[in-house]
Amino acid sequence: MFLFDLGIDMGSTKTTIYVEGKGVVLNEPSVVAIDSETEKIIAVGRRARRMVGRNPDSITVVYPIKNGVVSNFTLAEHMIRTFVQKVCKNSMVKPRAVVAIPSEITNVDRITISDVIMSAGVRKACLVEKPLLAAYGAGVEFGAKRGSIIIDIGAGTTDAAIVTYGGLALNASLKIGGETIDEEIIKYIRTKYNLNIGVRTAENIKKDIGCAVRPFTEVTMSVKGIDYATGLPMVIEVSNNEIYDVILPVLKDISGVLSIILEQTPPELIADISIEGILICGGVANLTGIADYFTQTLRIDASVVTEPEFCAARGTGPVMRHMRELKAFGYQYRSIEKADVPGVDDSEFQDV
Template sequence: MLSTDIGIDLGTASILVYIRGKGVVLKEPSVVAFDRDTNKIKAIGEEARLMLGRTPGNIVAVRPLRQGVISDYTVTEKMLKYFIQKAIGKRMLKKPRISVCVPSGVTEVEKKAVEDATLQAGAREVAIIEEPIAAAIGAGIDISRPCGNMIVDIGGGTTDIAVISLGGTVVSTSIKIAGDDFDEAIVRYMRKKHNLLIGERTAEDIKIKVGSAYPKAEVTTMNVRGRNLVTGLPKTVEVSSEETEEALREATSQIVEAVHSVLEKTPPELASDIADRGIVLTGGGSLLSGLEDLIEAKTGINTMTAEDPMTCVAIGTGKFIEFLAGYRDEVK
């Protein structure tokens, strides 16, 4: 094994690594726990995620990526190095070629930060790809054809919406409303409505189990434990899917508005393609129950979720580097 081509989905919530010929080999939360006193890293990935909100004063569990952008450069670099080594193993004769995806709205400076961090983490060369294009490739859409495809990629920190044709982005927008904002909305709602203080991990559990973006035919409920803000004691409250729909309404309507604004700017020929082919949802945030129905109800366009929305971007990023390698061979 001389060299490997790797695709990395550098997400706010989780990092996925795709290796050519093997598929997605690693999926871990992008969380790092380090000791404040010694500045040593204690844990990375799932182990560190379990520490979120549960650490003593000297140990901090942080997310080095905020809203799809590097907020802590050195920690991101160490995290990337760790994940690359974990995915390909220590034995490597030649450094890998790596393609990394970034949200469509990032600046050149932010792109450069991702590129530098990846090179420092041990890449031979780095290709930067925009998230909607990676998501479209991963969802199995042939983006090279002159045909309009609309992708809505809802991640942890950003939602990327793009109309793609002939391998490029025609119209796109990136909004900083996504999965993390759903969690925050639930935390706020629980505090306001039930006087209950909950952590972000509990909020995520509520979102996964009973979260809904559209009124359900059958109401589901779950028990939630937290701290009562009046008495200061632990308390259990029953939460229904109807309540989560109310809590998430503001965030989901912003995503629908962004979809609407992209459709308004789409050239007529491509708009008719989208009306024909529908809208494809990818990313972990698209797993929120009822989101398809909400977008369909508001736009009147058939909306479907990709087969494996969580890994779409990682697969697309990995295939993009294969596409590049093939393209280089043709040029030669």
Template sequence: MFTFRSDMGIDLGTASVLVYIKNKGIVLQEPSVVAIDKNTDKVLAVGEEARRMIGRTPGNIIAIRPLKDGVISDYDITERMIKHFITKAAGKFFFKPRIIICVPSGVTGVEKRAVIEASMQAGAKKTYLIEEPIAAAVGAGIDITQPDGNMVIDMGGGTTDIAVISLGGIVVSTSIKLAGDKMDEAIVKYMRRKHNILVGERTAEDMKVRIGTAYPRDKQVSMDVRGRDLVTGLPKTIKVSSEEMLIALEETVTTIAEAVHSVLEQTPPELAADISDKGMIMTGGSCLLNGMDKLIKNRTGIEVIIAEDAVSCVAKGTGESLNSMDILEKQMTTESKSY
């Protein structure tokens, strides 16, 4: 089916890709995974279908996550992935779309150029970049054009972006390569160290979602976890509690809380007063970790609000920016090409 042109916003995340089409909203949300046949270099699957293959593929097939820590680690695979998602979301179009892609606030010029080039090769007419905290704030419903201080903590898969925003721009910010993926790694390491069991990436993520916690729970929960015993080499099932997850995740979540505190220390006093009155907004899938908001509130003394539909805030904000290009263009990294 052909459409004339569908301007779109893309949240090109380390863990998942969300596509927002103007006047339609979010039309696609899939994992950032591509399955490749090594012998032929052919793409076998993209998105959810490819994610199901992680850890379960024969020797000639590899499941790749082409983005690492919020930036492109495999340019060619990223280009093919973006092209697949654009076509899947919008179908075929007569005129190439304008695309806004969000990037972490700390990316370098080289990394920005890689995202733009991948988007242009995938079929964009023009490509704009917007920083994740700005997109997250817009998606969370904050009027960023006002002379008020707003603090946004966007916790994704590869990076945590923390920023103070006023008058449509970022006043103070930091981006750390600690988020959902590092939490999964911490769980894998803990299970190996404490229980002598090797668990896969998907099992670790399931544990994080179901029993993970960043702050002591009122009521402990537990789950059965199956992995490979490193002593016998055989499958083994053990019961793991949320109390153990608190220990496994402590270093990662404490570092994130310290980064939030550090940004607050650098914030001008007038804006800090605004943030103290209104609280901080948290967005991104990893902010849904149980107790993450309580940990940050305990560390800073400021109320923490988890945005409604936190997972898709960045995608919504990226897409909605298409309607206010004139306001946001100064704050965007606006590099584009036309064919």
């Protein structure tokens, strides 16, 4: 018999699964491809992702997690089941799981995530806020007295928090992220060049020439799309300076998530967090110049953690190891998710 616990981060664009002692063992796009007519599932994860933007009318490609919450229960369940089975192929017993969730979430969304996880073959689940996991994943020690500030900028959600003594002191979450930047790039290219580009092209522009601070030297990139006027293919040259101007307003909104927290932070904690500085994680942490942007706008040193997109998944490890102590904060494995936030007395659901 083979028995272990999983750490699951179901992101809007990718799902990662962590196993203690092995690290991140699964990293797959959170995508499902279905037959448009029969609604039969054709592909999940990487194979489905290859079809995005290239799929014929007979195939629909769906991201069942949007802004960090479940938008299509059936497809999300199938997708997570497939991923869990991939990781637990030799296990006779259903695993338990620590699951990353946005730090501000409705009770309905919380219960839905728990239902999906349980229906997908997990025995018991402990839901933990993403920025708390991200802090552990970034190396913040469990139970550390000194406060740390962290921001997880994903595709569809930005979560920020101050973590002290192993728990969340302050947190905030907004439904913006890398996809918001992609949408703004699509709008800009349409308005300025009358060119229709797809989501993947917009994402490539962001990754290749996007930056969070005004670039020193101008770099251009060829962008292919469909001319709205003629309906024919067209190629234009786009510069990093113009993309910087497109990205900046979104970054202001993203850094607003940190401002919300900093406004409420007592002076002692400000002194604490200034020592280590702002820890940046999530896929958008890879955007060129993002640490400089936060340092300049918030006047607190900021740095990008290593492998920022795996931070929340990695942080499930310390949660598994400290589950006993975390009970005091209301975290524990449960077979049924109650409609309450952590910290309530829910002894009838306790794990044994």
